[in-house]
Amino acid sequence: MDVHQQSTLEADYAALELLLDKIAAADSTPCTDAVVAGLAERHERAVRRMESIGNRRILEVSDREAFRASGCQSISEFVATTLRITQPKKRLRAVQSLESLHAMTGEKMAPTCPNTARELAAGSIGADHVNVVLDVMARIPAAVTPERREFAEKSLAEYATTLTPRKLTAAGVRILAHLDPDGTLTDDRDRARNRKLSLGSQDSQLMSKLSATLDPTTRALFDVVLAAWAAPGMNNPDDENSPRGDKSDAGPEAVREAADRDHRSQLQRNHDALAALLRSAVDGGLLGTSHRGLPPHVIISMTETQLRERAGVVRTATGTDLPISDALTLAADAQMHLAVFDDHTDEALFYGRSRRLASQAQRFVAFAKYRGCSKDDCSVPFAHTEMHHAEKDWADGGRTDSNHLAPACGPHNRAVGPEPHQWTTEKITEGPDRGRYGWRRNTDPPDRLRANRLHRIDELLDRHRASRDGPRGEEPCHAVVTPLSPPGFDIAWPTPVIRWAA
Known part of the structure; x- marks a missing residue:
């Protein structure tokens, strides 16, 4: 694209934005x-x-790696964070x-679904129609001939030009049945290709939806687990005398x-069996001894206020929110040893070179300080981060x-460097993020320093409440009490005063 074409395209988009402003302000009453x-x-x-033109723009960004100009390390990150598209993978x-x-x-090469592309470009179908078509095409057996696959698309x-997405889904089912009756x-x-398991986000009740498509072998294995661990009376969290584990371990x-005391439904027993199985895997050491430098346990961060008042929500290292009552129940079952840093500790925190x-x-x-990746707007939980030398790179x-040190997910850890498309980390010296590391893109003039507050929304809300209602007689908690690897459960506990061990 020459300079004239570039300036023309930019001018066209500017004219489009002005036209949209004009249309938005227009009155349709007459x-x-x-x-x-x-x-x-x-x-x-x-x-x-x-939408169709936007797909072309996204492809251009990917082909030219132009996402680096926005400080992103991949087209996926660009679509998810810069464009803020709701379902980036589907897009x-x-x-x-x-x-x-x-x-x-x-x-x-020609598009994989040329007819669908043509209809979207004409505006006769929408993004929801496209997703249905691609879902159906993904389920066509590999053994179907290319000609029949093309006919299906x-x-x-x-x-799609006449049906709603819901009715198009039903039509797709009939097409699949015709291709492989x-x-x-x-x-x-x-x-x-079609095996999958997904864990949905937590809802307002902190509940999560688990959905899966299991291959035959996994289904058979899961049936065996449910038959033994989800039998009536087994692994009942509401019955302290309920046998745990397998039926063969109890008389x-x-x-x-x-079983006579068990009033759970089969679905509830299935849930409790899975919970017992996961607890057994964590407590039994099946997950090994370390994951990214942390023990593969349930690791939480809580404040002294939460512990004292038995109220609130705590965050785990994997990004899950737990009611404080559930966290204390887990803690009661663990053999915990806490090393408090406000008095003394045998753990070295300064290693130099x-x-x-x-x-x-x-x-x-x-x-305890960050709870997740320190890069602004990154939602990666702490358990999936690396430790970034934020003041100066190790090399x-x-x-x-x-x-x-500051936690950073793999892509963002590798995004730090001196190039214009890379990032610099710097300690914040004032405001609510004081003492934490912020990120700024290497631009001219320098970009503003930004901290990640996604993982600390509760703390910021508490600060806002305190500033509105007045102090509660406590200092804010920012540091840590660390555990000594108990089986299955660890606490990182913020405390007001820290004396670092040399």
Whole structure:
């Protein structure tokens, strides 16, 4: 693209934004009802056409690695954070299926779903239709011939121009049944491709939805687990005398008596069996001894106020919110040993140049302080981060000292550097983020220093409440009490005063 084309495209987008402002300010009162309805249809068609053009823009960003100009390390991060698209994975899947990608040899290939791409570009179908088409195409058995696959995509695109996404899904089911009426074409490749398990976000009650598509072997194994661990009376959290683990570990009489007291549904027993199995794996050492420098246990951060008042929500190192009552129940079952840093500790927190990797104690300190990746707007929980030498990179003489370290996820840890598209980390000296490291992009003039507050929303709300209602007679808690690896449960406990061990 030459300079003239570039300036023309920029001018066209500027003109579009002005036209949108004009349309938004326009009054439709003089229009007839038929005209108003027609305008709504034309508007929706224009939005769909813009979706298609937006896919092309995203592909251009990916091909040219232009996401680095926004400080992102991948097209996925650019779509999720810079564009703030609700379902970035689905949007990228649409780009890959509807746009002409480059082959390894450099030439452009035809879109995987050309008919769907054409209809979206014309505005006759929307993003929801596209997702249905791609979902159906992903479920077509690998053994189906290319010709029949192409016919299926063409049929789906045609149906999409007249059907709602829900009705299009039903049509897709019928197409799949027609392509493989007796299921003989489905093979191990299809089963392997379609296996999945997803854990949804926590809702307002801190509950999470687990959904899965299990392959036959995993289903058979899970059936065995449920038969033994989800039997009536087994692993009942509401019955302290309920046998734990497998039925074979308890006497028949104890199981029978527990079953008589068991009023749970089968679905609730399945849930409790899974919880007992996960607890057994964590407490039994099946997860090994370390994950990114931390023991593979349930690790939480709580304040003295939460412990004293038995109220509030605590955060685990993997990003889960736990009611304080559940956290204390876990703590009661663990053999905990707390090493409080406000008095003394045998754990070294300052290593200087003597070692490069952070110790477990240093990671506990960082967890209590940051709770997740320190890069602004990054939602990666602490358990999936690395320890970043935030004051100065290790290769440049940085020190492995607790006050010079900050957690960063892998992509953001590698994003730090001197290049214009990279980032610099610097300690914040004032405000609510004082003492933590912030991030700024290497721009000219320098970008502002930004801290990540996503993982500390509760703390900020408490600060706001305190500033509004007045002090509660306590100093804010920012430091840590670290545990000595009890089985299955660890606490990183903020305390008001810290004396670091040399």
